[in-house]
Amino acid sequence: MPERRLFVYDRDRHSESHPERVVTQRRDQPRKFEDISKWQIETDVAIIGFGGAGACAAIEAADAGAEVVIFEVASASGGSTALSSAEIYMGGGGGTRVQRACGYQDSTEDMTHYLLAAQGDLGDEERIRLYCEGSLEHFDWMLARGVPYKDSEFKARAIVATTDDGLLYTGSEKAWPFRELAKPCPRGHNLEIEGDNGGPLFMKIMTEQVESRDVRIEYDARALCLISDDAGEVRGVVVRIDGEKVSVLARKGVILCAGGFVMNREMLATYAPETSQIATPIGNPFDDGTGIRMGEAAGGTLLHMNQCFLTIPYYPPSSLTFGILVNAQGQRFINEDVYHARIAAHIRKQVGESVYLIIGEKYWKEPNMLGGAIVATGETIEEVAEEAGLPVDNLSHTVQAYNEGAKKGVDPVFHKQADWLAPIESTFAAIDLTPGKHGNYVAFTLGGLWTRPTGEVRQMSGEPVPGLYAAGRNTCGLPRRAEGYASGLSVGDVTFFGRMAGRRAAHREGRG
Numbered sequence: 321m322p323e324r325r326l327f328v329y330d331r332d333r334h335s336e337s338h339p340e341r342v343v344t345q346r347r348d349q350p351r352k353f354e355d356i357s358k359w360q361i362e363t364d365v366a367i368i369g370f371g372g373a374g375a376c377a378a379i380e381a382a383d384a385g386a387e388v389v390i391f392e393v394a395s396a397s398g399g400s401t402a403l404s405s406a407e408i409y410m411g412g413g414g415g416t417r418v419q420r421a422c423g424y425q426d427s428t429e430d431m432t433h434y435l436l437a438a439q440g441d442l443g444d445e446e447r448i449r450l451y452c453e454g455s456l457e458h459f460d461w462m463l464a465r466g467v468p469y470k471d472s473e474f475k476a477r478a479i480v481a482t483t484d485d486g487l488l489y490t491g492s493e494k495a496w497p498f499r500e501l502a503k504p505c506p507r508g509h510n511l512e513i514e515g516d517n518g519g520p521l522f523m524k525i526m527t528e529q530v531e532s533r534d535v536r537i538e539y540d541a542r543a544l545c546l547i548s549d550d551a552g553e554v555r556g557v558v559v560r561i562d563g564e565k566v567s568v569l570a571r572k573g574v575i576l577c578a579g580g581f582v583m584n585r586e587m588l589a590t591y592a593p594e595t596s597q598i599a600t601p602i603g604n605p606f607d608d609g610t611g612i613r614m615g616e617a618a619g620g621t622l623l624h625m626n627q628c629f630l631t632i633p634y635y636p637p638s639s640l641t642f643g644i645l646v647n648a649q650g651q652r653f654i655n656e657d658v659y660h661a662r663i664a665a666h667i668r669k670q671v672g673e674s675v676y677l678i679i680g681e682k683y684w685k686e687p688n689m690l691g692g693a694i695v696a697t698g699e700t701i702e703e704v705a706e707e708a709g710l711p712v713d714n715l716s717h718t719v720q721a722y723n724e725g726a727k728k729g730v731d732p733v734f735h736k737q738a739d740w741l742a743p744i745e746s747t748f749a750a751i752d753l754t755p756g757k758h759g760n761y762v763a764f765t766l767g768g769l770w771t772r773p774t775g776e777v778r779q780m781s782g783e784p785v786p787g788l789y790a791a792g793r794n795t796c797g798l799p800r801r802a803e804g805y806a807s808g809l810s811v812g813d814v815t816f817f818g819r820m821a822g823r824r825a826a827h828r829e830g831r832g
């Protein structure tokens with residue numbers, strides 16, 4: 321039987337007025353199956369959350385013949401998926417239709433090697449391999465459901481394509497060290513729609529797909545806790561609808577697709593304190609971790625809860641890539657042509673109190689999204705160092721060495737691509753990007769329930785919690801660290817493994 325934490329210390333009540341140590345039952349603690357005398361709703365599969373993961377799980381579960389009910393706390397579908405650009409990271413196997421049309425012959429090996437290297441120690445090899453091997457089929461599945469992709473490439477270095485072009489580089493594939501480990505290829509697939517409007521269109525299409533099937537959808541329905549039997553098997557879920565607590569019997573299982581926890585300040589401060597101090601959370605208000613907590617309370621294990629997608633929008637304008645980033649010692653620490661979240665991850669690792677962008681007037685462009693403060697300008701780099709409070713000799717040496725290489729089109733220390741190399745010349749400026757002080761750092765969470773790739777939520781022993789599945793940011797899935805993130809990995813994960821969880825739950829032997 322899965323281990324359960326029945327009681328927790330209630331911090332809210334342990335206050336001046338309640339000085340005694342108060343112990344209270346967790347609100348998300350599972351209800352006992354044996355105590356339920358009446359089921360208001362019965363189904364095969366109950367899905368919690370109607371964002372990207374929930375939609376894909378519902379489509380696949382219904383197509384596999386299961387009776388499905390979705391419970392969504394908001395009054396409409398969408399979640400954070402609808403707020404996103406819905407770029408999806410896909411490729412391998414010779415290339416998707418869009419990749420091939422744009423002249424790229426992607427290979428599954430290159431895609432796999434890239435993702436393994438990017439996710440590093442935290443990567444889940446089984447999940448990465450499954451994702452890469454199934455990626456072409458996933459692309460075709462999207463097409464068959466009416467998701468439009470244009471056979472054209474967006475060539476600028478950007479966070480999102482602002483055109484309707486179908487393909488762009490969204491990771492660090494062309495940057496060192498990755499270009500030496502796997503042949504670079506663009507894999508970010510962008511929906512055919514002008515502007516940054518992929519998310520709303522994607523969720524509109526997915527919602528229509530769900531509605532066209534025999535799936536019951538309950539909006540304004542907040543899942544409160546799971547229902548487990550004495551053996552620890554999840555048998556259903558309690559949902560609040562119209563102010564009433566409704567008991568839902570899920571004969572085959574419950575799939576938690578309720579998103580991450582970046583909007584839950586207490587959880588963020590507890591699990592990812594550093595991120596909570598420096599970053600603005602991005603997502604929808606219901607990214608409050610309720611699904612994760614329900615799963616944990618029913619015996620699930622949490623994984624990598626400190627990991628977040630943390631970034632600083634370093635580009636556009638791409639010309640800022642011609643600058644160099646230095647730490648409090650006036651030394652570089654990264655090739656500045658990598659993906660923006662990798663930059664943020666390395667900024668966070670610096671010893672000392674400050675991080676600056678050092679750039680020449682020619683390449684400094686405003687407006688930009690950095691949120692940095694120009695703290696020093698000067699005709700010489702020494703003046704800038706002094707004004708910014710950086711060690712003069714160090715910064716001077718850093719810039720001199722960088723410029724010598726840049727003139728020859730090489731970066732011997734950090735291997736920035738020649739396309740982004742140019743000597744830094746007067747007038748010089750130092751832009752303060754010190755986390756917690758300056759810089760538009762934003763984040764959403766990557767940690768969550770530990771699952772099998774097929775969606776089964778795992779106990780500490782690794783065994784599944786019977787009847788319980790999860791997908792999307794409710795889980796610790798494919799992207800596990802900012803350092804190796806590429807745009808499209810989250811919606812890729814959410815949709816690919818959401819589909820898998822839907823199929824797996826639908827094929828489970830049902831229990832009344």
Ligand SMILES: Cc1cc2nc3c(=O)[nH]c(=O)nc-3n(C[C@H](O)[C@H](O)[C@H](O)COP(=O)(O)OP(=O)(O)OC[C@H]3O[C@@H](n4cnc5c(N)ncnc54)[C@H](O)[C@@H]3O)c2cc1C
Pocket residue numbers: 368369370371372373374391392393394397398399400401402403404405406407408541542543544577578579580602603604606607608610611764791792793794807808809810811812814
């Ligand atoms: C601005 C922005 C841009 C982004 N762009 C990209 C991108 O281009 N590509 C990419 O890969 N990633 C992107 N991301 C990240 C990505 O969008 C999300 O990580 C992903 O869409 C999450 O999907 P999900 O299905 O897990 O959660 P969601 O889409 O958030 O769905 C969860 C649903 O569960 C509901 N819910 C929550 N609690 C309950 C409850 N107790 N009961 C019932 N329902 C509940 C919520 O209301 C929500 O509808 C972006 C994120 C943001 C914020």
